[in-house]
Amino acid sequence: MPQRAPRNVLDRLRTPRSFPKFLGAAAICVLVGGLLSPISAAADDGTAALGAAAAGDYCGGRCSDILPPGENGNATLAQILLNQAFGTQPGHAEDQLGPYADLAKGYSALTDAQINTFFNDASFGVPSGQVASTEKPAGRSDVTIVRDRKTGVPHITGITRYGTEFGAGYAAAEDRLWLMDVFRHVGRGRLTSFAGGAAANQGLEQQFWRNAPYTEADLQAQIDHAVAAAGDRGRQALDDVNAYLAGVNAYIDASDSGRYFPGEYVLTGHKDAITNAGTIEHFKVTDMVALASVIGALFGSGGGGEVGNAISLLAAQSRYGVEQGTKVWESFRERNDPEAVLTVHNGESFPYASKPGSPQGAALPDAGSVTQEPLVYDRTGSGATAGAERASKSAATTALSSARRGMSNALVVSGKYTPSGHPIAVFGPQTGYFAPQLLMLQEIQGPGISARGASFAGLSMYVELGRGQDYSWSATTSGQDIIDTYAVELCQDDYHYLYHGTCTAMDKVEQKNAWSPTVADGTAAGSYTMRVWRTKYGPVEYRATAGGRKVAYTTLRSSYLHEADSIIGFQMLNDPGYVKGPQDFQSAVQHINYTFNWFYADSQHTAYYNSGDNPVRANGVDADFPVWAQAPYEWRNWDPATNTADYTPPSQHPNSVDQDYYISWNNKQARDYAAAPWGEGPVHRGNLLEDRVKRLVAAGGVTRSALVEAMADAALADLRAEDVLPGLLRVVNSSAVTDPTAAAAVGKLSAWVSAGARRTETSSGSKTYADADAIRILDAWWPLLVKAEFEPGLGSDLYTAFAGNLPVDESPSAAHGPTGSHAGSSFQYGWWSYVDKDIRAVLGEPVQGPLAQKYCGGGSLSACRDILIGTLKQAAGLTASQVYPGDDQCSAGDQWCADSIVQRALGGIKHGRISWQNRPTFQQVVEYTSHR
Template sequence: MMASIRGPRPRAVVALSVALTTGAVLGLAESPASASSAAPPDYCAGQCRDVLPPGENGNATLVDIIGNRLLGTRPPHTDDQLGRYDQLLYHYGGLTDDQLARFFGDASFGVPAEAVESVTRPRPDVTIVRDRSFGVPHITGTTRYGTEFGAGYAAANDRLWLMDVFRHVGRGELSAFAGGAPANRELEQAFWRQAPYTEADLRAQVDRLARSGPRGQQLLADVTAYVDGINAYIDRSHSDRDFPGEYVLTGHADAITNAGGPEHFTVTDTIAIASVVGALFGTGGGGEVQSALAKLALDARYGPEEGDRLWQAFRERNDPEAVLTLHDGQRFPYGDAPAGAPGVAMPDPGSVTPQPIVYDPTGSAASGARAPAVPKGARGSGLDAARGIFNGGVLPAHLLDNPKHGMSNALVVSAAHSDTGHPVAVFGPQTGYFAPQLLMLEELQGPGISARGVAFAGTSMYVQLGRGQDYAWSATTAAQDITDTFAVPLCEPGGAPATRDSEHYLFHGECLPMEHLERDDAWQPTVADQTPPGSYKLIVERTRYGLVASRGTVAGKPVAFTSLRSTYQHEADSAIGFQELNDPSFVRSARDFQRAAADIGYTFNWFYVDSRDTAYFNSGANPVRAPGADPNLPTRAEPAYEWRGWDPATNTATGTPASAHPNSMNQDYYVSWNNKQALDYASAGYGNGPVHRVNLLDDRVRALVASGRPVTRAALTRAMEDAANVDLRGEDVLPELLRVIGSAPVTDPKLAAVVRELTGWQRSGAHRRAAAAGGHSYLDADAIRTMDAWWPLLVAAEFRPGMGDDAFAAMLSVLQINESPSGGQTGPAGDSVNVNETQPHKGSSFQFGWWSYVDKDLRAVLGERVPGGFDRPFCGGGDLAACRQMLLDTLRQAAAEPANQVYPGDADCAAGDQWCADAIIQRPLGGITDGTIGWQNRPTYQQVVQFPAHRP
């Protein structure tokens, strides 16, 4: 890290460097007192604040990494926002507007002279000023090229190693770059399966931008300047010998000779990184084969008619009780499923097998050998201690276990209900907790650009979520259905009978060969990753109908089930919308914002506030489907059922117009937590029913608005944080469970005491938090432990007897039963087949589970009318007494489970440590580790904004 940028390192760490690192910036830096950032017009007047844990600085030299492992030191600005983020959990109760500064940083434009930490001019036409508070780069260019050059230079300064990791992930080359640990291999395989590209594919996307008009040409010029800035920083860091230490630890640089180091970036690298971001957060749909298998299992159990009705009820595609972001009655039909759709291609039961992706494994790739783990807290020589950083993989494998899983939340209140007559927003993306963060803070000021906020590392030529001069915007993952599965008939070119292993397919009557997209990956042990040598070949087969995901038969004939995503081959296109959001001449109103959001092809819910208006828009390249196609099930690969206007050469199709996307202005309030957007806007996945984690926000914000008291920034922040530490099951399902149990007296004294504990916890708010900051014991700890142990037991006992093993397992394959903060409560014999439940320490919780199913079923057993409910009750076969007895039996079993069984422990936590099992750990994506904080279910980056004025 540049000493002139970050300030001096602790003396003990510097003493370790010998000749390994450090060097001054020659001709680039000047004293902080000599310049400050000239602030452009800023109409937020100090009322824009934000936070991004753990901190802005994500680069560390080898010396920094060794110091972190041996002495616990960290480079400046590595974790200086983590404490603010953590402390809100314990102090939000009486929060006032004046106190927001304790928990959120100042998001004003510019840097006052007294707050400047450093000034760098990598070119005469750009100045990078870093503020003393958090080291955020404020980039001001006198030319457009200089501005974007500075954005690339600052991005490399803050996230070079992470950017390099992600360009290799996007190219299916992570193991060769960062080591062959199983987690690395799992991650690169997952991404290569989702977005495999040849270099020609990436270049074609760049060329298409150049031909797409003035905005596309400007984007290409911006990306080129951005990459030039990255490479300028790489050259400087190499000459000054202060490039990130991870390059030494992974064998890409020699600490003594300075040979090697980071390689230059290319424009196509940014497309590869964009494909990673899009696959993580901007897609939806694609689970049609699994959905079909669940339907077949229910049909086999109950018969076609009742089985279909039950499948529709479990599917909750358009559930009448779902909480909606647009709650004013607006209807936006999309994803409708016509009855008896002739385009459906149901797989034959038992015929489906996944398409392999790994071929010719050798060495550790074949054996699955895993590097020995370094025990928690181990200390040794500097490099020995550093080895533990990468054991198990540079990136956690669960990062893409299920790319359809969405994140992020938003709370927006209109001007009519605010304290000052100006809208209020608390919103941000929930992108996980990593060290360094996937996102980075920046301010960009230059010709046609004026914005401050965050962007994903490696694509930060524009602010992607943040604020402009007199407006702010944010997004949540929408995940509406833009990915379809086609059943593609297989064939043999010579006319021989096709088999399920055939490598040719029928397209418009012609037998075509599948295209093999290959990556050869080989690795050797490194200092940081001692995985034995190995290699394999990654192969994805591509057809004109998309990527082959599985094979099977339909009506006895062999087919390939392919996945066709509307944004595939168009990873860079969405940047046009971000370019517009950063342009103050383009966005001057809420309507302009909606126009910009409409140019984003990825699936997001976008929210906007200025001093007068609020607005919402759902973006995404929604294809217009054929009338005979059912987007919930596989589609016949025939011209009659293809997307309207589809061109397989470019993967372009007719999209639904912007007016057909859910959109709104000045609704009384908006909430979103990856829930259903609007009436008739069909959910792409399962689980959008009457109980969803968005209920936690909706209940609180609706109460604020209904109270008649003006809503302040602090009040909306309190609502967010109160929802952020609540157990959804405890608030919204436990009341029904207790009602069933309470239908008769509980005669067992021990069990009655457990019921009283649960009742008290539920009535006090069902929170999961310690009594005070620094405390590591939960209030209501026994009730929480019981709930964690009980949920998987009661779900299995409630549904499996009626459904049978096959149908129950099939439904688990499309929706896991649980997603608790600690993870791991998967039920008998690991009933939760979705590994998302096994992810500990990730923060985001309670989105995916059987909450709505349990709620609907129990209300039916209690004799209530349940809109969109099941044809038959499951709990106790519909008998209240039998249902009650089942709940008591499973509750008794859960209450007897000791804490060390409910929370079995891992490399970070001792068995039985409930607080630690829930706690958020910043997963290292490089050599520096950061502290553990208490569980909060809230955005990673978060803004609190209220604009008192608007441009004339």
């Protein structure tokens, strides 16, 4: 038997020294000689078939897209070894990373003709001279996969619907088989058994399985429900999934027999490098639901956090008394702030989840009684010391999980303001930076399907974000509240609860995981059991007492047990016979039960719609706090057997057609739409887009390159410096600063603001920031000034509780922020609005929706000035090494590196760092010239 390979796939494969310990020289020779790639299909000789007919393409060459690092996300073992040892890249593994990174350097002089220097041509089809390969997957005659030379993107053309979807599955496995396998195991809570017991693997499976602890029966029931509820379209969707899976499994069989499967299967002990012993499990329909549950939890499941809200409210009431404490809490919550930037800015109101006038059924915990429900039990071996039990985290800290989902942006301008008279859009999702990327590009052409764009790996039976024949669509995470917390009163013991007056047993769902010892890193074998207690009101997340009664707090989301329902909406978006205009687009995305903002553009119209199954709550229920698990406080017409209820009708969701422009960067959707995360006040990263696009529209003549430039400029802006620092400097008043260190700091910060407040290099590729000292000073100053400004007035306990609801800072280098370090996405979560409102109040400037009191210096301008100058002096004295302490990627003091974006390895291939940009991962630039 061969030695079992190291199993920390998500972390350990980056260390080249580990490979010789478990692969002999003979094995490497065999692999390099025979496993570099599958047998290639014939390259284009000038007569190869096109991947898709260009007929039906109404974009006129003005559609572009980009998705780093590259389309190829599979690598054989030999390719992984070569990458680890010498940095060589498999073909098309990172060829989109360079153009993506270079936009930060080239956007300021961009012209329309230069757009495809930084993006791919997203026209349908492949010109004959650009065909790299043509294949008939599994020898089928009803589908062809053509890949282009530049990017290797698969262009799938089918004669039959089955063949089309078979080809989509085959192409997906060619490009993302390993990643698909990883995430179906994450969704099932079995990543450690599959890929090893490293802390990163444990964290992934624990994070997602707690929120979706499904049994096999649960997964199958979701499929049955989705099919039955959607009639003919549901049956077609199931047929499409089965054909897609047949394609995936055909590739598994072909790559297994040909020995060109992803090398990670060898590195994790699933396959033998010499004998080829071992198996790669076929995919099945329920795997698709497990995959969907992960994606939905990451990007489409807003709300929750009610227990964390309760903890901070109790802290506020303890500090100030019930009446004033509630006012203070509400002012920091900003759940319907009148100064917030809006996507629907025409004044239309869409009331949802507003604070009730007379709240009913609130079930706040007794102070200090909340504990998180343990998830992990019975640790053995390396699992016993792999890390602290997740239950040790405070409820407030854990509540941050609901804030980790927000990313993505959109800029859409009506044709009234463009030279061509056609709308222009620059939009895309920010799904994080990974190797391989979670998304993959494809084009699918077949009966009832005509689309190109990005899809999550393993769910690519349809294009999920992209373009049709004469329209494009995209999404941003909206985060509106579709999750409620119920307090179920315990009876008999800790595992029975009252349901409508009857003592009812909780359901125990367990997932046992065990992993073998590894060779390269010397970790021992281990195991543990994950256990979730489920009630009719959802899984138990916390325990506490409320009014002296023992309770369990459960989380119920409207998409729970409905992960598969959204497939119908995506099917419609891909159907040219269904989507013929903005109303059809809105009708399609209404079938998507995840919380997204959807945007649309064709040659004549633009549109917007906010999707998600928004539950109709009982009168008087405050969605921001836990309520008692009793019939009067349940969702209207809620059926616990199916987790269905009444949902707000489409007309009550924020929506619009042909507004002058739309922007979205996970900001507030519309007036009175109060079901939002913390932090939607007057300063939000959405303002970076709003200010730029509004200026463009006012001037008129908006071009594709101008809109790309607006996005790229916002992507390099420091929100704190652009929108908050000028007010801070007005308080400081340079003429009043006598300390030389503080005075020098003021001068540097003022010069940076005057220069545009961007985090940009001195020259292309210098890896050194212009205004480096000013950036360092602000990075150091922000947490110091926030603490000094607010903690004296709030008190330590309340300040800490509010910081648990909303992190103080999320700069590009902030490893402590919700998105972590080297993640690109920045400035969504922070106390920007609190500082802005407070500073304006202290200055005597008008503030709509002010904080309940003035905090900086107790409201005294001179005392506030002293606080700011004192903390500024302290910040200016910190060295770069202190501000940027270094990590697994960077040396201490390396400012550019601390900000840099890393494609985090989910397999064996690694890529180089790129400079920071705060922009979508997958992005489209579109302007349609005609319509069907």
